Amino acid sequence: MQTVTLIPGDGIGPEISAAVVKIFESAKAPIRWEERNVTAIKGPGGKWMIPPDAKESMDRSKIGLKGPLKTPIAAGHPSMNLLLRKTFDLYANVRPCVSIEGYKTPYTDVDLVTIRENTEGEYSGIEHVIVDGVVQSIKLITENASRRIAEYAFEYARNNQRSSVTAVHKANIMRMSDGLFLRKCREVAENYKDIKFTEMYLDTVCLNMVQDPTQFDVLVMPNLYGDILSDLCAGLIGGLGVTPSGNIGANGVAIFESVHGTAPDIAGLDLANPTALLLSAVMMLRHMGLHEYASRIQTACFDTIRDKKVLTKDLGGNSKCSEFTSEICHRVQDLA
Amino acid sequence: MAAHGIVLSASKIINRLWGRRLGNTAKVFAPTLTSQRNKTYLPPPAKYGGRHTVTLIPGDGIGPELLSHVREVFRFSCVPVDFEVVNVNSALETEDDINNAITAIRRNGVALKGNIETKHTMPSSVKSRNNLLRTSLDLYANVMHCQSLPGVQTRHKNIDIMIIRENTEGEYSSLEHESVSGVVESLKIITRSNSLRIAEYAFQLAREKGRRRVTAVHKANIMKLGDGLFLQCCREVASGYPDITFDSMIVDNTTMQLVSKPHQFDVMVMPNLYGNVVSNVCAGLVGGPGLVPGANYGRDYAVFETATRNTGKSIAGRNIANPTAMLLASCMMLDHLKLYDYATVIRNAVLTTMNETRLHTADLGGQGTTSDVVQSIMKIIQSKGQLTADF
Numbered sequence: 001m002q003t004v005t006l007i008p009g010d011g012i013g014p015e016i017s018a019a020v021v022k023i024f025e026s027a028k029a030p031i032r033w034e035e036r037n038v039t040a041i042k043g044p045g046g047k048w049m050i051p052p053d054a055k056e057s058m059d060r061s062k063i064g065l066k067g068p069l070k071t072p073i074a075a076g077h078p079s080m081n082l083l084l085r086k087t088f089d090l091y092a093n094v095r096p097c098v099s100i101e102g103y104k105t106p107y108t109d110v111d112l113v114t115i116r117e118n119t120e121g122e123y124s125g126i127e128h129v130i131v132d133g134v135v136q137s138i139k140l141i142t143e144n145a146s147r148r149i150a151e152y153a154f155e156y157a158r159n160n161q162r163s164s165v166t167a168v169h170k171a172n173i174m175r176m177s178d179g180l181f182l183r184k185c186r187e188v189a190e191n192y193k194d195i196k197f198t199e200m201y202l203d204t205v206c207l208n209m210v211q212d213p214t215q216f217d218v219l220v221m222p223n224l225y226g227d228i229l230s231d232l233c234a235g236l237i238g239g240l241g242v243t244p245s246g247n248i249g250a251n252g253v254a255i256f257e258s259v260h261g262t263a264p265d266i267a268g269l270d271l272a273n274p275t276a277l278l279l280s281a282v283m284m285l286r287h288m289g290l291h292e293y294a295s296r297i298q299t300a301c302f303d304t305i306r307d308k309k310v311l312t313k314d315l316g317g318n319s320k321c322s323e324f325t326s327e328i329c330h331r332v333q334d335l336a
Numbered sequence: 337m338a339a340h341g342i343v344l345s346a347s348k349i350i351n352r353l354w355g356r357r358l359g360n361t362a363k364v365f366a367p368t369l370t371s372q373r374n375k376t377y378l379p380p381p382a383k384y385g386g387r388h389t390v391t392l393i394p395g396d397g398i399g400p401e402l403l404s405h406v407r408e409v410f411r412f413s414c415v416p417v418d419f420e421v422v423n424v425n426s427a428l429e430t431e432d433d434i435n436n437a438i439t440a441i442r443r444n445g446v447a448l449k450g451n452i453e454t455k456h457t458m459p460s461s462v463k464s465r466n467n468l469l470r471t472s473l474d475l476y477a478n479v480m481h482c483q484s485l486p487g488v489q490t491r492h493k494n495i496d497i498m499i500i501r502e503n504t505e506g507e508y509s510s511l512e513h514e515s516v517s518g519v520v521e522s523l524k525i526i527t528r529s530n531s532l533r534i535a536e537y538a539f540q541l542a543r544e545k546g547r548r549r550v551t552a553v554h555k556a557n558i559m560k561l562g563d564g565l566f567l568q569c570c571r572e573v574a575s576g577y578p579d580i581t582f583d584s585m586i587v588d589n590t591t592m593q594l595v596s597k598p599h600q601f602d603v604m605v606m607p608n609l610y611g612n613v614v615s616n617v618c619a620g621l622v623g624g625p626g627l628v629p630g631a632n633y634g635r636d637y638a639v640f641e642t643a644t645r646n647t648g649k650s651i652a653g654r655n656i657a658n659p660t661a662m663l664l665a666s667c668m669m670l671d672h673l674k675l676y677d678y679a680t681v682i683r684n685a686v687l688t689t690m691n692e693t694r695l696h697t698a699d700l701g702g703q704g705t706t707s708d709v710v711q712s713i714m715k716i717i718q719s720k721g722q723l724t725a726d727f
Binding site: 071079082105106107122123125127128129132133134135136137138139140141142143144170171172173174175176177179180182202203204206207208209210211224227228229230231232234235236238239240 | 454456460461462463464467491492507508510512513514518519520521522523524525526527528529555557558559560561562565587588589591592593594595596609610612613615616617619620621624625644645646
């Protein structure tokens with residue numbers, strides 16, 4: 001029995017988390033869930049932080065599964081997702097994008113992984129108003145973070161039998177910052193001669209990605225490019241409703257999450273699609289070494305989508321979330 | 337005609353005295369102006385003999401060969417444009433070459449350029465030459481019109497998106513320093529005046545072209561002050577254009593929507609880096625880098641190039657590059673110089689070759705060489721009965 005910290009989140013978060021818990025029960029997966037809330041609170045000294053009981057739970061269990069959290073635009077407290085990442089030093093965001101058979105998009109045969117540096121870059125949150133009407137945002141690139149993410153990318157490629165790693169950058173414009181990132185990637189590539197290393201400009205990647213995504217394998221990049229590209233790739237396979245995501249941290253900590261929004265318009269109406277959170281939970285099982293359970297649940301989920309009989313609205317059907325969940329539960333039990 | 341000239345100069349005087357505040361009011365004084373390409377500047381007038389001089393910067397990779405084809409087509413069609421060629425050597429560390437180019441553009445007012453490579457082997461103090469050119473000439477608006485072409489096979493059909501990208505500041509400010517060893521800071525600058533300027537440009541262009549919607553692309557949930565300022569400026573300008581719908585979208589959602597539902601977009605305006613990403617995604621959606629022309633407009637100068645600004649080193653010198661983008665860019669340049677007839681003839685010939693004759697280069701899956709395509713274009717121009725030079 002392993003403990004996992006479950007963070008249901010806001011909006012549709014609670015209902016899709018409940019769906020995943022139900023499916024795991026049907027699969028008899030050896031997971032004990034500890035539910036926690038991570039609404040930002042102001043700690044001593046005025047700094048925003050996550051509630052101490054949530055932190056304690058995560059430190060103990062080391063593995064977390066998270067639903068969507070709200071982020072206000074252009075005001076208010078800092079992004080909760082960012083805060084979680086900073087608290088646990090979740091430096092690598094991994095998003096495997098694989099075309100789902102049965103959910104048709106204009107792009108077929110997509111099979112790539114985006115690995116995004118998750119702690120610094122353009123999202124350092126350091127901004128100043130220099131004079132009235134002039135704002136400066138600072139993009140921070142450090143040697144350590146760049147080396148760490150490059151090492152993770154190559155390790156991931158090796159462990160998952162991927163053949164090439166591409167560094168995505170804009171070192172023609174941001175000579176020093178992306179130049180440093182690129183140098184570190186090159187250095188790390190020297191130690192992984194079995195994996196092909198290429199570098200490509202961000203704009204060229206975008207251009208080629210929408211024409212022929214099959215040419216890409218593992219992509220490693222700084223924060224902002226990673227954000228944009230990982231969402232672009234999610235769009236290729238069908239959107240955030242079906243894309244898993246994992247955040248890997250320094251001390252064996254990992255939080256797997258669904259990356260879609262909180263969808264407040266359908267919250268509480270039993271219309272949500274739990275696929276993204278479910279696939280992230282499958283990623284979590286693989287990370288924990290529970291491959292048999294992972295395969296069973298994933299097969300049940302993909303079979304349900306491929307059969308097209310019971311699908312939620314965003315997948316093109318008109319079933320409820322609970323019906324979709326029950327269908328997967330039945331299939332999981334049948335596959336046992 | 338004289339009255340037209342007086343009204344034109346009256347509005348220019350008003351614009352200079354009262355600036356942007358009365359910008360829209362000035363238009364009331366000159367109702368006939370909107371029929372033409374009015375952007376508060378006029379292209380340089382033709383010199384003696386009615387011939388314009390345009391600066392030509394060949395650049396690296398496929399730039400030189402594509403631009404020589406442009407000259408070939410212009411010479412063949414008897415276009416009254418002379419090119420002043422300025423070479424920029426990307427292997428040098430000094431900025432003399434690019435400064436010469438900038439001076440030439442200041443002199444001529446208009447330029448056509450290929451992309452200048454930024455070599456990785458150079459020290460990081462050597463800045464991108466293309467960026468230097470854009471910022472020195474204050475070419476603040478990069479305009480790209482992505483349209484699906486009937487003759488090109490793509491996953492999405494009938495795309496028609498205009499992208500207006502702020503071209504001088506944002507992430508491309510080239511302000512970087514290594515504060516501590518191993519820690520590099522790169523500054524992204526957003527200013528109110530530039531944001532207002534680009535938003536104003538976008539809405540004016542939308543109105544001129546009869547477009548219904550402008551979407552601002554940003555990341556203000558993370559960069560609250562920087563992109564927040566940009567968004568606020570767009571909203572302010574939008575309030576002065578009640579006939580045009582304004583909405584905004586976060587950049588990662590935008591890219592996702594572009595690959596799944598691109599038809600929802602009409603006109604898009606955004607800061608520099610997001611513009612880079614979005615314009616490349618859109619170019620890929622309509623068929624690739626060989627098809628879309630781009631223009632960089634400033635208050636006094638205009639520089640035309642391919643929209644995605646690729647050097648194309650891997651295909652250089654092999655006669656397989658697609659000349660469409662560069663030729664369409666040269667037609668945009670001719671429009672800018674008010675040589676509309678020549679522009680229309682060449683543009684129609686290029687599009688006929690693309691859509692009807694379906695002579696495609698390798699990037700579109702065809703077998704044609706660059707010269708084949710150019711020959712076909714010139715044949716079509718000749719067949720239209722225009723005055724042409726000898727083959």
